[in-house]
Amino acid sequence: MTTVCVAGGTGQVGREVVRLALDAGLDVAVLSRRPPSGTSPAHHDGARYFQADVTTGAGLAEALQGVDVVIDCLEGQFGKARKKFSDGGARLLAVAADAGVRKAVLLSIINCDRSKAAFYVSKADKERVYATSALETVVVRATQFHSLAASVFQAGAKVRLIPVFKGARFQTISPSDVASELLVEALSEASVEHHRTRTVGGPDIRTMRELAEIWRKATGQRGLMVELPLPGETGKYLRSGLNLVPDERTGTDTFESWLAKRGESL
Numbered sequence: 001m002t003t004v005c006v007a008g009g010t011g012q013v014g015r016e017v018v019r020l021a022l023d024a025g026l027d028v029a030v031l032s033r034r035p036p037s038g039t040s041p042a043h044h045d046g047a048r049y050f051q052a053d054v055t056t057g058a059g060l061a062e063a064l065q066g067v068d069v070v071i072d073c074l075e076g077q078f079g080k081a082r083k084k085f086s087d088g089g090a091r092l093l094a095v096a097a098d099a100g101v102r103k104a105v106l107l108s109i110i111n112c113d114r115s116k117a118a119f120y121v122s123k124a125d126k127e128r129v130y131a132t133s134a135l136e137t138v139v140v141r142a143t144q145f146h147s148l149a150a151s152v153f154q155a156g157a158k159v160r161l162i163p164v165f166k167g168a169r170f171q172t173i174s175p176s177d178v179a180s181e182l183l184v185e186a187l188s189e190a191s192v193e194h195h196r197t198r199t200v201g202g203p204d205i206r207t208m209r210e211l212a213e214i215w216r217k218a219t220g221q222r223g224l225m226v227e228l229p230l231p232g233e234t235g236k237y238l239r240s241g242l243n244l245v246p247d248e249r250t251g252t253d254t255f256e257s258w259l260a261k262r263g264e265s266l
Contacts, residue, residue, distance in 0.1 A: 003027040004186055005067040007074050007092060010042040012147060013107060014073035016179035022046045031063040054088035064099040069186040072106045086125035093133045103136045105185045110141045110199055111242040117233035131195045138185040139197040142178045143171045144243055146258040153215045162223040164208045165230040167239040173202035174258045177251035200250035211255060218259040
């Protein structure tokens with residue numbers, strides 16, 4: 001039986017990877033700084049949870065013992081976590097190599113190496129760490145999640161204003177679709193190419209206004225749609241269409257279908 005360790009297995013993509021891996025009959029270990037309790041929605045019966053920290057190395061050896069493949073869904077969006085993001089990746093890979101792990105799969109963001117925004121730079125730095133690993137590695141770059149758009153609209157709706165960024169189009173994808181592709185890569189046969197990168201995108205490309213209209217209809221929320229400029233590197237990235245991959249419509253879960261399944265929590 002293949003043993004998979006999901007680093008960051010309590011996040012929105014990581015927990016989907018854990019669920020799919022268990023459904024596939026795999027032995028699943030989860031690495032997290034704060035393992036969930038048995039009553040938490042992030043906890044899956046059948047998975048083994050380990051408290052471990054890639055920034056210090058604490059607990060990594062125990063979590064990776066007997067593991068065949070690591071799937072890295074860790075995030076580091078702010079502050080110290082972002083600054084240490086690539087270093088944490090290097091530490092995880094080093095301990096994995098010592099433990100006899102054969103492959104590591106990394107979740108990343110489409111065209112992160114073409115933006116100067118700090119979050120994207122940290123992702124690109126971590127990709128470069130993976131590209132020099134002794135392990136076979138696969139970087140899976142995904143377009144933005146459905147939840148990103150929904151969270152922006154939800155935040156604005158609190159003050160009855162729904163923001164729509166000028167010139168922005170999105171190809172949003174569901175976490176479960178991304179998780180499925182991560183698991184496919186984790187279980188694939190060894191490749192002649194020691195380090196690979198692939199990109200996965202959502203099924204539809206839509207303007208932010210179109211997404212806002214879909215969200216408002218699905219949720220019944222009221223609010224005035226306000227078109228706003230998005231300054232800085234993130235705005236430049238979106239207006240340039242670097243968040244789109246028209247030829248890679250991997251996901252099947254549309255924004256509408258994702259919203260319908262989450263209706264009780266919207």
